[in-house]
Amino acid sequence: MTEAGNTRTRRLIEAVAATIIEHTGELTELDSAIGDGDHGQNMKRGMTAILDDLDAIAAKPLPEALKAAGTQLVMKVGGASGPLYGTLFMALGKEIAPDPTRDDLTHAFAAAIEAVKVRGKSDAGQKTMLDVLVPVCEALRNGGSAREIDEAAEKARDATRDMQAQKGRASFLRERSIGHIDPGARSSQLMIAAVIDVLGEGA
Amino acid sequence: MTEAGNTRTRRLIEAVAATIIEHTGELTELDSAIGDGDHGQNMKRGMTAILDDLDAIAAKPLPEALKAAGTQLVMKVGGASGPLYGTLFMALGKEIAPDPTRDDLTHAFAAAIEAVKVRGKSDAGQKTMLDVLVPVCEALRNGGSAREIDEAAEKARDATRDMQAQKGRASFLRERSIGHIDPGARSSQLMIAAVIDVLGEGA
């Protein structure tokens, strides 16, 4: 792979990890309100594991790097978010081209989201990370600018506030889950914002 | 026994029981500070048992009435105060004359205090009920008036505040026991005040 690709992968990973680690407390707070208060620590643990392995991961071609990152998440995070984000990254890696066009990316992202739905037996509209991932994929497909995608993610994240959870621990609360942003929606939006930030730089 | 004696015994018991039951909360507070927070309930339970048996007890001659009351305390109170107050009343009953003079009373009270010391392996100066009982007996022996005895009891009760406990649970606290009135000193003083009140009426 190219030197540039290696650097980009590294910068992507670092940016995603940094934003998650920085927001550990907030993610935990959100999960305390309607879950079990571990989402921040879970994601931080996963990101730390990826950072620990950064040299090896960033040296790989993009597809392999994504698969490796996904494997770290599966093996280090646990909980619901571990298998789900792990699946997302592993499936992305499986579907993506080594140097993807926007179309490639859209296709791979859509496929990865399908894999998450299968793993989670879930769909958009149930107050989960999918409620951010699906609209973001839509915006990507519709040719939205970096800024528009960013905004779509934020809007989608905020929209989970009024939803009643039908999947994840928050669903145990039924109507009491309304009024809080879903922690997984927030972590998805954070990661997407970081990715856009890095890709935006290069654009 | 005389009708009058019967009435007096009844009035004495009722007055003693009433003041203890009324002060249950305060005795518990005092015991929470340097003991285990049960002195109020303990004494209330004992007094309630005596009241439940009031007709039978008050019908007895004074010595028998006191023994019966003491037995109730031993069998119903438990803790340290049960055996100690039980012993006090039983010994009083054993030593007292059916219609006691002041001298008789002084003698019996002194003997009863000795019995408490033996049971408790304790003496005055250790921050216990004895620090009220002993000075009261002294005042009685020295011919103090009802009012003087009353005041001696109050002064003795307050004096336990600055003492370091050497007996009872409060002794576990060592110097931390200083600064609190001993719960048993307070209950003794309450009972003495009630007795003086009733006897004063008749005098």
Add this chain to the structure above:
Amino acid sequence: MKKLINSVDTVLSDSLAGFCAAHADILTPGGDFKFVRRRELKPGKVALISGGGSGHEPLHAGLVGRGMLDAACPGQIFTSPTPDQMLAAAEAVDTGAGVLLIVKNYEGDVMNFDMASEMSSGSVASVITNDDVAVEDSLYTTGRRGVAGTLVVEKIVGAAAEEGGDLASLKALGERVNGATRSMGVALTSCTVPAAGKPMFEIGDDEMEMGVGIHGEPGRRRVKLASADKIAEEMIAAIVNDFGERPKGDVLLFVNGFGATPAMELYLMYDSAARELQKHGIRIARSLVGSYVTSLDMAGCSLTVTFLDEEMLRLWDAPVHTAALRWGC
């Protein structure tokens, strides 16, 4: 946060080290605490493995030993363990007769155990427990949670495995026990996850949460603190109604403390619950009272009722020797 710990990051490993040392006669840790396993395996026996987030001690590691689990995988606090833990445990305790996973019905647990099953080369089956009647089993939820009833499944299936039951029959038995089991919980206080450092929820001095799970999540309803009798009445009614047609047999009544509930209160709840069962015409055959399936330092309890058929009763009584449950040996 007031806890007997050294640091937030080492709570789990310090506690597991103490646990494994205190019970070194019957169990041993594997792979840097990836799992805790029975010291002596029984060759040819189906291996029983469970696991889940930590913070529920003694569940599951305290149920490893003769007559119950062969291994338990402790996840981070309130976080399901990862597939590599389960794979490592399976490799360590599978003596050839296959592995039965006993999984509480939480998406995290189910997905991680699913991934482990998919990755495993051995023969693996699983039983999902979902005894919590506080959660509706409908299209609009992820289904009922697995709570204290999981212990009952582990005990009975564990005894059958010890007797030589094969993988398919153990799975069927586990599902039968789960089907005969219902639980419901009440919390008087929240619990504090060490990493969060403060209680998961605020609750008034005169309030309680009815229908809580075991992860410090709020329950179904917040209500005024009620008497033990009233609480038991509501919980037993919910449990009994949920059964619909009652299974055969008398019941096991299991009163489970959540971690900060004194024995005095648990036995008092047992008394209330037993009287409620009697009102419903249900007879108690066996009893278990104690803090077995906990939620860190939460105050409160759950009630679990299992209808025991003859086989289940016999297997419940069979010898067991684990850190938390022991009888008959």
Add this chain to the structure above:
Amino acid sequence: MKKLINSVDTVLSDSLAGFCAAHADILTPGGDFKFVRRRELKPGKVALISGGGSGHEPLHAGLVGRGMLDAACPGQIFTSPTPDQMLAAAEAVDTGAGVLLIVKNYEGDVMNFDMASEMSSGSVASVITNDDVAVEDSLYTTGRRGVAGTLVVEKIVGAAAEEGGDLASLKALGERVNGATRSMGVALTSCTVPAAGKPMFEIGDDEMEMGVGIHGEPGRRRVKLASADKIAEEMIAAIVNDFGERPKGDVLLFVNGFGATPAMELYLMYDSAARELQKHGIRIARSLVGSYVTSLDMAGCSLTVTFLDEEMLRLWDAPVHTAALRWGC
């Protein structure tokens, strides 16, 4: 006050009713809960009776059964039982070989048991336990308190009684075990006596009480909350120093929760305490971790160390079947 109760006045009787019902296979109440006794007595065996204030459950009623106590007298909460309870219990379980009273060293307990002994017509001896090193045994105190070490005395003497030991030898053994036993406790929170309705003492979020007993009394010193390792270091040092010349044998390390302490923390404390013992060159032969000698809903724990000679070790391992301790049968 948040408790699972019906009313302040019925806490004790409701809880005892539940306890006796849940363990009806091994025990039965006597005389309106004056005592709880072993269901099957062993004729010719010295009867072991203990008792004390309630609020320490499972001590003592939870230790009634084969290989331990024949009867336990539960007093009101934190209040020693009364002589009539003890007399009634002795009458019920004395099969002719005499009665050994095991009494924690509190003036209330000692005086009430003394009165009972004086009133009794049978042959009665007693062992006073006083294992708490936090209290100085001097002229200026009532002497050391009996705390969690009492369980160790009851277990070992109970096993010897089961083997047929006579009254004098059991008393001597009890005193030997007590002499080989030391404990110390730490509280993170106060406890709430139901009748008082509020905590016995206020304590800051970053404070703990070192050297507490089991009655919610303040301890010897209030200090800043420290790490588990530091707490264990201080407690083990106090215990080890107190022994002076060390008795022979390896030790039992008993980590006891006070009622609101989760198993996770108790095992973590076990880990810390075990490492401290190792530093002092003391080897652990047996371990016990759990909430056995409690102080209502207090958070915290005590550490108990008993040097086990060969006989004591054998008797510790002997079969026991009570509500709270069970092994070997």
